[in-house]
Amino acid sequence: MAAYLIRRLWQMIPTLAGVVLLVFFLFKYFGGDPAEVLGGLNASPDQIKAIRQTLGLDEPVWVQLWIFVKQIVTFDWGKSWATNEAVSNLFATRLPATLTVMVPILILEVTLAIPIAMWVAYRRGSLTDRTLTVVTTVALSISFLVYVIVGQYLFGFQLGWFPVQGWSDSTLTNLSTYVPLPVFLALLVSLAPQTRLYRSFFLDELGQDYVRTARAKGLTENTVLFRHVLRNATIPILTNIGLLLPGIFVGSFLIEVFFSIPGIGREVLLAVNRSDFPVIQAVTIYLAVLTMFINLLTDLAYKVADPRVVLK
Numbered sequence: 001m002a003a004y005l006i007r008r009l010w011q012m013i014p015t016l017a018g019v020v021l022l023v024f025f026l027f028k029y030f031g032g033d034p035a036e037v038l039g040g041l042n043a044s045p046d047q048i049k050a051i052r053q054t055l056g057l058d059e060p061v062w063v064q065l066w067i068f069v070k071q072i073v074t075f076d077w078g079k080s081w082a083t084n085e086a087v088s089n090l091f092a093t094r095l096p097a098t099l100t101v102m103v104p105i106l107i108l109e110v111t112l113a114i115p116i117a118m119w120v121a122y123r124r125g126s127l128t129d130r131t132l133t134v135v136t137t138v139a140l141s142i143s144f145l146v147y148v149i150v151g152q153y154l155f156g157f158q159l160g161w162f163p164v165q166g167w168s169d170s171t172l173t174n175l176s177t178y179v180p181l182p183v184f185l186a187l188l189v190s191l192a193p194q195t196r197l198y199r200s201f202f203l204d205e206l207g208q209d210y211v212r213t214a215r216a217k218g219l220t221e222n223t224v225l226f227r228h229v230l231r232n233a234t235i236p237i238l239t240n241i242g243l244l245l246p247g248i249f250v251g252s253f254l255i256e257v258f259f260s261i262p263g264i265g266r267e268v269l270l271a272v273n274r275s276d277f278p279v280i281q282a283v284t285i286y287l288a289v290l291t292m293f294i295n296l297l298t299d300l301a302y303k304v305a306d307p308r309v310v311l312k
Contacts, residue, residue: 008299012292019288024068027277028061068281077282082274087282090267097167098263100174101255102248105186109194110241112187117198118225121206132195139192144185148258151185165260182255197240201233208232234305242298246291250283 059067071077077087120129156164162181168174205211206229214224249264256266264283271279 005296005300008296012296015292016289020069020072020285021065023281023284024065027281028064072285077278080271080276080279082271082276082279087278090279091264091282091286094262094264094267095249096171097174097261098250098256098265099248100171101179101182101261101263102252104175104179104183105190106241106244106248108183108187109190109244110237113191113194113198114230114237116191117195118202118230120195121199121202122221122225124203124206136192136196139188140196144189144254147185147188148254151181151188152258155181155184165258167261178259178261182252182259182261186252186255194240198233198237201236202229205229205233231305235302238298238301238305242294242301245294246287249290250287 075088079086080090083090116132120132123129152164155161163178164181166178168178210228210232211224214228215221250268253265253269255261256263257269267279268283270276271283
């Protein structure tokens with residue numbers, strides 16, 4: 001295990017180096033001139049030159065790359081061009097709001113999709129299975145924006161069950177007042193693809209020889225499903241969860257914008273609209289690093305879920 005862990009960490013270095021180089025050169029040669037973005041349309045040539053000197057853009061490329069690497073290592077990206085707020089403080093203050101919304105979505109999505117998928121997979125071909133297939137197909141064909149607009153109108157304006165927008169400094173108040181509606185609407189969208197995906201995992205396992213053998217030995221259906229089928233389907237389920245995890249740290253642009261949630265997702269969207277390069281670069285790099293570490297943790301989770309897995 002230790003040798004595998006060290007080898008994987010070592011393999012991350014060239015991957016991270018490639019991401020850093022890609023982001024650096026994309027923003028340098030294809031993202032426009034930062035000095036002109038900061039100076040605005042009315043800036044004089046002398047002002048543009050002064051801004052370039054302040055940002056170090058008049059330095060050789062290798063010096064600028066070294067400055068970029070130091071920003072990554074020291075977590076010091078300077079200040080946002082749009083708000084003049086330190087990028088590190090921006091992450092620290094926006095991330096809690098994003099996690100307050102996204103963590104419940106992920107937990108409920110997984111805990112609800114797995115039993116539903118197992119149930120319909122066991123009843124494959126039945127009316128229940130066909131009905132759920134139709135419902136999930138229809139749900140997948142509707143844009144999330146439609147869910148947000150209809151949900152806000154129905155549950156917020158008409159019924160008055162939840163506030164349409166708002167946020168507070170209290171986590172408990174947010175969870176009880178402002179989070180339920182966006183979480184509910186997000187679940188309406190995410191449960192459909194996750195249920196269909198997990199259903200395919202369980203159907204694949206139910207067709208294996210070990211299931212017929214277990215039934216031939218006289219094991220109950222609950223034992224077959226929960227001790228054998230679920231255990232063997234855990235590996236692809238963990239893979240899918242690993243793909244979903246980075247998203248909880250970025251947030252949902254639509255949810256945070258339409259519900260006025262001060263999270264990372266809304267801040268990234270604003271940064272893109274404002275050409276706020278420091279924020280965009282920081283999010284891109286750290287999301288890449290986070291994704292690599294989540295992939296590593298997912299591989300280690302395989303071993304925990306099934307001791308037969310050999311990490312090489």
